[in-house]
Amino acid sequence: xxxxxxxxxxxxxxxxxxxxxxxxxxxxxxxxxxxxxxxxxxxxxxxxxxxxxxxxxxxxxxxxxxxxxxxxxxxxxxxxxxxxxxxxxxxxxxxxxxxxxxxxxxxxxxxxxxxxxxxxxxxxxxxxxxxxxxxxxxxxxxxxxxxxxxxxxxxxxxxxxxxxxxxxxxxxxxxxxxxxxxxxxxxxxxxxxxxxxxxxxxxxxxxxxxxxxxxxxxxxxxxxxxxxxxxxxxxxxxxxxxxxxxxxxxxxxxxxxxxxxxxxxxxxxxxxxxxxxxxxxxxxxxxxxxxxxxxxxxxxxxxxxxxxxxxxxxxxxxxxxxxxxxxxxxxxxxxxxxxxxxxxxxxxxxxxxxxxxxxxxxxxxxxxxxxxxxxxxxxxxxxxxxxxxxxxxxxxxxxxxxxxxxxxxxxxxxxxxxxxxxxxxxxxxxxxxxxxxxxxxxxxxxxxxxxxxxxxxxxxxxxxxxxxxxxxxxxxxxxxxxxxxxxxxxxxxxxxxxxxxxxxxx
Amino acid sequence: xxxxxxxxxxxxxxxxxxxxxxxxxxxxxxxxxxxxxxxxxxxxxxxxxxxxxxxxxxxxxxxxxxxxxxxxxxxxxxxxxxxxxxxxxxxxxxxxxxxxxxxxxxxxxxxxxxxxxxxxxxxxxxxxxxxxxxxxxxxxxxxxxxxxxxxxxxxxxxxxxxxxxxxxxxxxxxxxxxxxxxxxxxxxxxxxxxxxxxxxxxxxxxxxxxxxxxxxxxxxxxxxxxxxxxxxxxxxxxxxxxxxxxxxxxxxxxxxxxxxxxxxxxxxxxxxxxxxxxxxxxxxxxxxxxxxxxxxxxxxxxxxxxxxx
Numbered sequence: 001x002x003x004x005x006x007x008x009x010x011x012x013x014x015x016x017x018x019x020x021x022x023x024x025x026x027x028x029x030x031x032x033x034x035x036x037x038x039x040x041x042x043x044x045x046x047x048x049x050x051x052x053x054x055x056x057x058x059x060x061x062x063x064x065x066x067x068x069x070x071x072x073x074x075x076x077x078x079x080x081x082x083x084x085x086x087x088x089x090x091x092x093x094x095x096x097x098x099x100x101x102x103x104x105x106x107x108x109x110x111x112x113x114x115x116x117x118x119x120x121x122x123x124x125x126x127x128x129x130x131x132x133x134x135x136x137x138x139x140x141x142x143x144x145x146x147x148x149x150x151x152x153x154x155x156x157x158x159x160x161x162x163x164x165x166x167x168x169x170x171x172x173x174x175x176x177x178x179x180x181x182x183x184x185x186x187x188x189x190x191x192x193x194x195x196x197x198x199x200x201x202x203x204x205x206x207x208x209x210x211x212x213x214x215x216x217x218x219x220x221x222x223x224x225x226x227x228x229x230x231x232x233x234x235x236x237x238x239x240x241x242x243x244x245x246x247x248x249x250x251x252x253x254x255x256x257x258x259x260x261x262x263x264x265x266x267x268x269x270x271x272x273x274x275x276x277x278x279x280x281x282x283x284x285x286x287x288x289x290x291x292x293x294x295x296x297x298x299x300x301x302x303x304x305x306x307x308x309x310x311x312x313x314x315x316x317x318x319x320x321x322x323x324x325x326x327x328x329x330x331x332x333x334x335x336x337x338x339x340x341x342x343x344x345x346x347x348x349x350x351x352x353x354x355x356x357x358x359x360x361x362x363x364x365x366x367x368x369x370x371x372x373x374x375x376x377x378x379x380x381x382x383x384x385x386x387x388x389x390x391x392x393x394x395x396x397x398x399x400x401x402x403x404x405x406x407x408x409x410x411x412x413x414x415x416x417x418x419x420x421x422x423x424x425x426x427x428x429x430x431x432x433x434x435x436x437x438x439x440x441x442x443x444x445x446x447x448x449x450x451x452x453x454x455x456x457x458x459x460x461x462x463x464x465x466x467x468x469x470x471x472x473x474x475x476x477x478x479x480x481x482x483x484x485x486x487x488x489x490x491x492x493x494x495x496x497x498x499x500x501x502x503x504x505x506x
Numbered sequence: 507x508x509x510x511x512x513x514x515x516x517x518x519x520x521x522x523x524x525x526x527x528x529x530x531x532x533x534x535x536x537x538x539x540x541x542x543x544x545x546x547x548x549x550x551x552x553x554x555x556x557x558x559x560x561x562x563x564x565x566x567x568x569x570x571x572x573x574x575x576x577x578x579x580x581x582x583x584x585x586x587x588x589x590x591x592x593x594x595x596x597x598x599x600x601x602x603x604x605x606x607x608x609x610x611x612x613x614x615x616x617x618x619x620x621x622x623x624x625x626x627x628x629x630x631x632x633x634x635x636x637x638x639x640x641x642x643x644x645x646x647x648x649x650x651x652x653x654x655x656x657x658x659x660x661x662x663x664x665x666x667x668x669x670x671x672x673x674x675x676x677x678x679x680x681x682x683x684x685x686x687x688x689x690x691x692x693x694x695x696x697x698x699x700x701x702x703x704x705x706x707x708x709x710x711x712x713x714x715x716x717x718x719x720x721x722x723x724x725x726x727x728x729x730x731x732x733x734x735x736x737x738x739x740x741x742x743x744x745x746x747x748x749x750x751x752x753x754x755x756x757x758x759x760x761x762x763x764x765x766x767x768x769x770x771x772x773x774x775x776x777x778x779x780x781x782x783x784x785x786x787x788x789x790x791x792x793x794x795x796x797x798x799x800x801x802x803x804x805x806x807x808x809x810x811x812x813x814x815x
Contacts, residue, residue: 054685054811075687090685092678093803095671103675104686108668 005030005192011060020046022216033193035207039433043216044196048163052084053077083159085150087166093139097149101156124155128185143170163194173494180206200229237434245441250469252281256422256453262311264302272298274477280453287468288457291497295477296457300426304335329361334415338426344411347400351392352381354399355414362418388413405436412443426457475499514762515642522754523653524708528732529746531704538697539677539804542584543599545705546729547606548577552709554610557720561622570710577706578699585698592808617720624718647715660743677802680809690809734786753779
């Protein structure tokens with residue numbers, strides 16, 4: 001832990017009206033793991049994309065081993081020994097592992113000798129205990145395996161500086177442990193790692209130092225050893241954070257949602273949900289955990305009628321038809337989709353119209369379904385804006401200009417206002433800051449108190465622990481098992497997320 | 507009867523050769539992620555340029571070269587519009603078709619009915635004497651032979667060379683290619699223009715070998731057939747060869763049928779290639795089918811480094 005290998009000085013970058021980085025200073029010492037901590041939208045990824053040559057900074061300088069360097073493309077970064085694993089992997093799905101590692105290597109010549117590349121991959125995977133099949137095609141690999149390919153790519157070109165952007169987001173707890181071991185092995189071999197995250201626990205576990213970003217500015221850099229979760233959270237959010245949510249025991253009533261043997265075809269034409277049966281009672285939250293891409297989205301969309309399926313879905317005892325959203329709305333089903341911009345809001349319409357976009361078919365409201373009087377919507381919209389503390393200049397503001405958190409509040413306000421008996425929430429806090437996250441949690445918990453059945457599909461295990469009464473784990477389109485929503489069961493849940501079956505079921 | 511068989515198959519190869527060139531070129535362009543629907547326009551301009559240069563100078567190779575360059579020039583216009591300006595690729599491609607039809611019609615008016623130098627058959631020693639195969643395959647003009655050679659060369663290039671690997675990566679996952687230091691913009695320009703070269707050559711074949719004269723609009727929709735063939739071939743040069751000759755076969759079948767007095771009206775048979783094209787396009791326009799059959803994932807999507815979500 002000695003000299004600085006990398007220094008970023010006074011980096012600024014803005015996108016049209018948004019300042020992503022504002023005079024950021026950052027440095028990295030040789031052989032350390034330096035965590036870059038901040039909420040979603042704090043500017044962590046932007047800063048690292050600048051270092052990797054994907055974005056051009058508006059201002060600022062980069063020094064590598066004391067020398068000022070100019071990075072204007074990823075190629076420059078790679079040549080300077082800087083490698084990055086982005087959140088969306090930079091892999092070619094139809095290529096094999098070997099081809100992906102070989103891609104862009106300078107030593108290839110006109111006709112690449114892939115057997116040589118393969119040999120080095122095997123060497124590296126043995127030395128760092130990274131398990132990959134060099135001949136496999138990327139699309140056949142799980143997200144965790146793809147990440148290992150990305151790590152091999154960095155090791156192959158002997159990157160001195162490795163940037164990992166939210167690497168644990170797609171991993172099971174066990175895989176995350178394996179990743180941390182690999183990171184330690186890499187730093188022991190002289191590499192330096194920048195670890196981007198918004199999760200305090202893992203930052204405390206893996207890093208040597210932490211730099212906290214908030215709204216594009218550096219709040220401070222601290223030694224991990226002398227720090228703790230509360231300090232870091234305060235730096236990250238700017239105020240004290242209540243990390244525990246008040247979850248009351250549930251008093252489940254009769255089943256509201258019942259699914260029998262559900263099969264759903266995904267976008268690629270392959271079956272994404274393979275025979276799911278489950279039941280959610282009124283007044284309980286069933287959490288569905290699992291590594292992303294195991295059928296979560298398709299499950300949520302099928303239940304809400306956005307996707308055709310075979311099998312039976314009963315809402316409140318009556319069977320509903322495949323692919324019929326209107327029937328869901330009439331049966332008081334609320335839906336919080338994973339991509340709110342694409343699936344829940346019309347960005348170009350004002351807040352008040354978005355708030356009542358479903359109201360015309362909902363049994364709760366008595367609007368004239370053929371004629372539209374906007375002035376009649378403004379008043380109730382203003383009331384909702386107040387109730388859900390949506391910060392907008394007026395109800396006439398177009399939704400696309402709101403922040404992610406406020407967009408989600410608009411969705412929540414609309415869905416809750418229709419007095420739901422069932423809420424399907426898919427990744428409801430994705431991309432939100434801690435304040436908005438807390439708000440979403442409390443709204444959902446209040447709904448549970450009211451007796452609503454809630455199906456919560458989420459990637460973040462702590463979100464599931466905070467909210468749900470039972471946890472089911474989705475693996476390759478099937479509910480592989482159930483567990484208790486408690487940290488003490490994290491091992492068991494993690495194993496199920498990786499496909500290891502749990503014998504005792506609820 | 508033997509003669510009819512030989513002339514049908516030989517005709518299939520001759521009629522298939524311009525389709526083959528255009529299809530191979532478009533495969534390269536689409537593999538890089540650029541959809542160029544302007545084949546018809548580029549072929550027409552290639553046919554016109556080839557014919558007029560041959561007429562004026564009498565030099566066939568100069569004529570072919572000029573046709574190739576004109577095809578590339580038009581493709582570079584498409585590249586500029588769709589890659590740099592990021593205009594919708596379908597719109598820009600259609601613009602090329604109209605441009606080619608308009609320009610060749612305007613300048614070509616003076617050449618209608620003229621005669622110019624054309625490519626003659628060139629029998630390959632030994633191979634040309636094999637019964638059936640010889641007269642069908644090895645007694646053709648030199649451009650047909652270039653067509654034969656292009657297929658394995660392009661196949662080898664796509665699957666065995668570093669440049670081919672980079673090309674496929676750019677069309678499949680441009681952000682991944684970019685993150686590995688491959689110049690996405692340059693790659694797309696390069697292969698779009700090479701695609702144009704092939705289209706120019708395809709056009710030259712029509713006016714300098716297949717029907718050696720100038721007729722307005724003489725490509726007669728072959729550019730569109732080639733667009734469909736690319737999909738039919740699943741972006742693979744070897745299947746493209748089979749498809750191109752098969753389509754060529756369908757279009758010459760009418761002559762053989764007339765000789766054999768098969769009772770199908772000529773007009774119906776003339777429609778076959780186009781009907782087939784419509785079906786391929788219908789089938790292939792579904793995104794799901796495109797994904798299933800391995801279309802380059804980034805086909806038709808402009809790339810910009812800073813505008814990702």
